[in-house]
Amino acid sequence: MNYDVVIVGMGAAGLQAAIAASRKKAKTLVLGKHEDSALFWAEVENYFGVRRVEGKEMLAIGMEQATSFGAELMEEDVIELAKADAGFKVVSDSGKEFTAKSLVFASGISRKKLKIPGEKELFGKGVSYCSSCDCNFYKNVPVAVIGTGSEAAISAELMTHYASHVYWVAQEMEASDNLRDKALAAGAELVTAEPTEIGGEEKVSSLILANGKSLEVNGVFIELGARSTTDMAMDLGVMPDPEGTIKVDRKCSVGVDGIYACGDITGKPWQVPKAVGEGGIAGAEAANYARGL
Numbered sequence: 001m002n003y004d005v006v007i008v009g010m011g012a013a014g015l016q017a018a019i020a021a022s023r024k025k026a027k028t029l030v031l032g033k034h035e036d037s038a039l040f041w042a043e044v045e046n047y048f049g050v051r052r053v054e055g056k057e058m059l060a061i062g063m064e065q066a067t068s069f070g071a072e073l074m075e076e077d078v079i080e081l082a083k084a085d086a087g088f089k090v091v092s093d094s095g096k097e098f099t100a101k102s103l104v105f106a107s108g109i110s111r112k113k114l115k116i117p118g119e120k121e122l123f124g125k126g127v128s129y130c131s132s133c134d135c136n137f138y139k140n141v142p143v144a145v146i147g148t149g150s151e152a153a154i155s156a157e158l159m160t161h162y163a164s165h166v167y168w169v170a171q172e173m174e175a176s177d178n179l180r181d182k183a184l185a186a187g188a189e190l191v192t193a194e195p196t197e198i199g200g201e202e203k204v205s206s207l208i209l210a211n212g213k214s215l216e217v218n219g220v221f222i223e224l225g226a227r228s229t230t231d232m233a234m235d236l237g238v239m240p241d242p243e244g245t246i247k248v249d250r251k252c253s254v255g256v257d258g259i260y261a262c263g264d265i266t267g268k269p270w271q272v273p274k275a276v277g278e279g280g281i282a283g284a285e286a287a288n289y290a291r292g293l
């Protein structure tokens with residue numbers, strides 16, 4: 001099947017890009033799994049005009065909106081991208097092949113996992129990968145922040161403004177002196193130990209350490225940094241920056257004709273308002289490019 005615009009990613013950025021592209025009458029396909037969007041487990045209260053809304057609901061409405069304007073949605077991952085005569089060849093994980101005149105990368109980031117018992121089971125029930133997103137839900141309760149680098153230091157400092165106590169669990173220290181000192185001066189307690197298990201039945205109640213001790217906490221923030229899904233972009237001549245994100249200009253162009261990017265994949269802040277803003281621009285620009293406007 002031939003499309004004007006193919007969008008890789010069915011999250012906040014990809015669906016907004018689909019709305020923008022299809023409203024410009026570009027034949028648009030969105031590939032990706034909405035349940036794999038970072039938004040799926042989020043509860044958002046920082047989006048303009050909306051008091052508090054479940055990410056699942058935002059995604060469901062966004063999917064409805066995109067299809068109502070004519071975009072096609074397919075819950076399949078992209079496994080191969082290549083340049084082709086008419087633009088680009090796109091292959092999905094079921095082996096289907098598509099062509100696109102322009103492409104939009106909206107594939108988000110995959111947050112690094114700790115891989116300890118309790119992490120998966122209690123995700124969204126006290127386990128979080130985004131302190132700037134979830135800080136407000138942990139007012140006046142004790143929390144732990146896990147991680148050795150700058151992400152963890154920034155998170156530990158931030159959480160001192162919300163939580164009753166912040167344990168910063170780091171086996172070694174990779175954060176800059178400046179960020180480490182800021183977090184400690186704000187009141188975070190450094191715990192030099194290896195976390196082995198997150199405890200709790202319905203909600204997080206403890207973090208168990210390899211030294212046999214246990215911290216009583218209601219929240220565990222896993223801040224190990226994040227890895228971008230940019231390998232396929234490199235196959236098209238798009239060079240990610242050293243942090244693994246794809247830089248874009250004000251038109252969300254990545255610097256290769258016909259290729260655009262939006263959302264978490266373009267770098268911080270990893271937030272819905274930025275993803276949606278960029279999605280609107282990328283979708284409209286990709287449609288213009290495909291239609292030769």
Ligand SMILES: Cc1cc2nc3c(=O)[nH]c(=O)nc-3n(C[C@H](O)[C@H](O)[C@H](O)COP(=O)(O)OP(=O)(O)OC[C@H]3O[C@@H](n4cnc5c(N)ncnc54)[C@H](O)[C@@H]3O)c2cc1C
Nearest residue numbers: 009010011012013032033038078108133263264270271272
């Ligand atoms: C627990 C949690 C809470 C959060 N809370 C907030 C909050 O309160 N406020 C806020 O502003 N932000 C919050 N965020 C961040 C917000 O969810 C993200 O910034 C936003 O979802 C980014 O949108 P995106 O479209 O770039 O990526 P995502 O929404 O993550 O979507 C990425 C999409 O790409 C797809 N994809 C990946 N690889 C492929 C592939 N190979 N082929 C096809 N598709 C692919 C995925 O399936 C997914 O559909 C939260 C995040 C988390 C994890």
